[in-house]
Amino acid sequence: MQIDITTNEALAEICASAENQPFITLDTEFIRERTYYPVLALIQVSWPGQGPLLIDPLKVTDWDPFHVLLKNTDIVKVLHSSRQDLEIFYNQMGSIPQPIFDTQIAASMCGLGDQISYAALISKTLGIQLRKGDSFTNWLQRPLTDAQIRYAQDDVRYLPDAYDKLVALAKSQGRLNWIREETAAQLTNDLFNPDPAGLWRKVKKVGQLKEKDLVVLQGLAIWRDQKARELDKPLRFVLSDEVMVELAKMDKLTLDQLKSRRGIHPKFVQRHGESLQETHARARDLPRSQWPKLKESKNRGPSDKAEALADLAWILIKEIAHKANMAPANIILKRDLAPFIDATLSGKDTTKFAISHGWRKEMVGSLLVSLMEGRMIIKVESQHITWEELT
Structure with a gap:
């Protein structure tokens, strides 16, 4: 078994075939254990009358026809639990596809279960029990095994029929517009363009810090995110949360302190120590009026x-x-x-x-x-x- 689409010409051809479809179904496979941005390894697509097609992003170089398809607002893009898939497309295009029909959101709105898995969705809508597969596998290897290809195909093989079932159920319940409204509210470009000033809130054990140290953590969190993007490394590869909290507690940060800090490699200090030190000092000098608060001050509570x-x-x-x-x-x-x-x-x-x-x-x-x-x-x-x- 082989990947179907491995050339620019083949991709353009299938995009032309899909441009008049009412909807297409999509899924992706990716790896992101050692990178900031997910590394796209496979795209799966299908539509009514067209079985699963697998696209090889390691071979394809011209994505324009595919992006035109994703941006075509006359074609509904059907995905299950789509947030991570949409991040892939956002990174490629600078925006997410529109319109989107997320079958997980739809299932919860139709009473089929909250946060339902793809296998459970297919079972409940179509009565089909999917074969178990290993999702935690190396999707970047080539060639893919037959088991990998079957697993990837199954992720979109049944989505067209499941989508039809969900739409019919939603119409019978009078909830189709609810689903569209909720999907549009939950899945926006803002998901992948967060406010840098709020990144510190995601740091573990932030509750250990005093108010005066939160502003330092805020500066460090912005610096870490920028550096992780620049290096394309996970946040923890730049600075762990534990180190971030300890650095934020310091009144002043010196290069010697960085060199002696457990969890920071000497080469990291050599390359980035001065920049980190300057970030720490700037944040420490900010006036109290600019300090973030762990909990916003509350007005009078409810009566x-x-x-x-x-x-x-x-x-x-x-x-x-x-x-x-x-x-x-x-x-x-x-x-x-x-x-x-x-x-x-x-x-x-x-x-x-x-x-x-x-x-x-x-x-x-x-x-x-x-x-x-x-x-x-x-x-x-x-x-x-x-x-x-x-x-």
């Missing part, structure tokens, strides 16, 4: 009335989610409920809450308004929660 209504509203939301076969947290996080109710009762702006928009508002919004205005009765009948809106 007692809002807290009480939130407890009651959570019962209602859980019952609605149960009937829809959805996780309540997909509608609203419990910790956000009391602040939302408090803002509503106080006549404040609630647009920052997702429940104020789109399908979430449609699903529970009017009910919550009735509850807050005292126009609802919640009761237990035959061991089930029921509710009635009063006119």
